[in-house]
Amino acid sequence: MLSNLENGQVTAEAQAFFDAAFQELQNNPDAEVVWEDRIFENFDNTKTDCVHEKLKNNNSPNLYQNLLDHFADGTGNWLFMDVGATGTDWGNTYGSWLNSGNNTSLPDTYKIIISSDLEQTGSNLAIMTTLAHELVHAFMFDVLSDAGIILFDQNTGEPGFAPNAFTDWCGANGTNYNGVNLNTLTRPERYKAMFCAMQLSNNLTPEWSHDIFSTNMFSTQTYQQQLSDFILNNHDWSSEPSVFVAAMQAEFGNNWKQQVSEFMSWSGLRNTQGFVNWKNLNNISDVYHNLIVSMVKDSGNNNCQ
16 A cells, blocks of 8 residues: 555545554554554554454454444445543444535544453453444444434534434424335435434433434344344353353353343443333343443453453
């Protein structure tokens, strides 16, 4: 690529990516840039990087690989991944305010940040869950942005809706899509209809970006369930300390791997109605769920090799 740059044989988009990546490399000389896929991994030599590489290079195709593939060269997207401050969250995902379904001159750009506290003290399983959770966010944000559904705040990178979006989409009384067969709609219209339904039923909350994990907005299987299955089938359970395994078996019996996967899949969704429905259905208290998730984070294997 460097020789092509010298000869002027690259697109403006590739030049812009090179400029952005070069700046990041100046800040972190150890960072890894996946030029072909427009993915910038700014967490080399960290535990997070170790977990990420294991998931990325797994011989069996999985949810994580499929989501990373969305940010391959052909999509024109950029994905930056880093470790840093995330407040009390285990991870955050942001988008560029320039991202738009109408923007054809610049690539859509997203940044995933994994908590530095989680990097230092969290288990491999907690980091794995967070990486996958945030990558789902990046994917969903990009799909919704391309469809013209969401915008990103210029200052914070947080996703949101245009001021008059729901009046325009749903009508004054919110019923524009009532009785409409979703299968007859274009993809953008289908997303609008589903958000209108959420608003009409008073289920559109500030947690909407987490609420949609529990919907069939993007596929027949919810992303919460896909995340649970992904954890179950891709985590290295044999690496867990015997004390941790014994504790989980004492809680859940022989089904402990499935139960831990399910509990962890909800760990970033605790403020959603989907989580409330799940815990009520299974007679699980907030305290108990927090206890299990904390045990996974603090007592699971935290030595990635």
